[in-house]
Amino acid sequence: MSGTALPGSAAPMPGSQRSDSPAPDYSVPALDKALDILELLAARSGGLSQAAIAEAVGRSVSQVFRVLQTLEGRGYLVREERSGLYRLSMQLFTLAHRQEPLRGLETAALPAMRAFADEVRQSCNLGVLSAGRVLVLAQVESPANFGFRVRVGSEFPLEGTATGAVLAAFGEESVTEPWLSGLSRGARDRVDRVRLRGFERADDSLQPGITDIVFPVFGRGGSAVAALTVPYVSTSFSAARTHQVEARARAAAETISGALGH
Template identity: 60%
Template sequence: MSAAGPDAHSGSEVVDAPQDAATKSAPDYAVPALEKALDILELLAEQRGGLGQLEIARATDRSASQIFRVLTTLERRGYLHRDRQSGLYTLTLRLFDLAHRQDPLRSLDAAALAPMRRLAEGTRQSCNLSVIDAGRVRVVAQVESPGDFGFRVRVGALFPLESTATGAVIAAYMPSDAAVPGSEGDAAASIRRDGFLVRADPLQPSITDVVFPILGRDGRALAALTVPYVATSLSELPSDRVRDAAAATAAEISANLGL
């Protein structure tokens, strides 16, 4: 991880250091102590067992003295546990507790609705966001087309996982041990290779489903963004332009979720 300046050890920001043209366009607001804490949390999250102070220092490319106060603070705040006999640090359930205080659907809505509105406005097509719920596809967010026509899906609606394009995309990014139909096979492999699915809707004439996954850090699909593209003489954009816009929107939603 790059240092914020020549005195990165001290925790102070260096804002007047020379910068090239590319760097000037992206101001560096790094907080070194926070960077150390996040590096430690992310490192320990990947470990099955604990790590000692020297091991953590080596893995984060810092000295033991640099991380001592950070480790002490994280332990005091309840994010880390230090075994008194071995001296090894492990994560507590503090982060798990914080994550589960936040309604995941509320987080999805907050991250997705603004980008989805821009997608609907730019393509003149409706779009929706879906998750897996008890083995079926549930629509959790929907933005209608601002045009005079469009295909609307009710928020809360449930659809079969196996027979929908949205379900196929979510299933393709689920691990094989999750017992989700459609997570393996040539069709799932093709979706993972392309990163999306464009498929004619088998139930609705003149509709092509354009679906992109919203992926977590572990590669699983947390949700799927679907544009039920209505192909008529009134459509303002061809399906490939809508596909590109949906790809950008899915990437923006992922970024908003911190993924």
């Protein structure tokens, strides 16, 4: 058989692929390694050694060495001087903050949060839904000598937290529904109760002695885009009681919602 195309048939173009050929592989091995490492460290509370990282991502120590050096040089990883362990820096969180929606939300929220903290002398933080978890976007500390601080960038489960229940109850349905379906029956019942009540007040499931008071922050579309949480610390030195904190937190959440166009 000759290689000449038959009359009426189309000759194959140079570089063209048959329909039954395997799809081209456009992966970038070095990038895959870097993402594997970032995702690994994001899921760990502490640091990991170079050898532990290599083992966890299924690579050799020499394969991850240059990737670790690059990520450290670009500020995405921090290597502890004494232990030599690698951990994530805040660089990824800083990148996320450059997104216009998050910058706008933080800008709108901080003045009202500062006014609230100054008035009732309690800390407060702003949480958003991020990949099915609660991400702390902003935090204002109490001006008093005591208070409860939550680190900006911290993540908490959606289920079992007051902030998560409020975000699930009032968030945009298309965003919350995939995560709601994975909650337990008890957690879904809690979301329903929060929706009827309009806010949540409950003992913190992770920190004894803290009462979480949480109000939704609504965006222009009418769904909650964030939740204002007050980790209320009740002591004999507290300047405001629970009902007063609730009233001021509600007002602060409404002020932030108004600034967002709600």
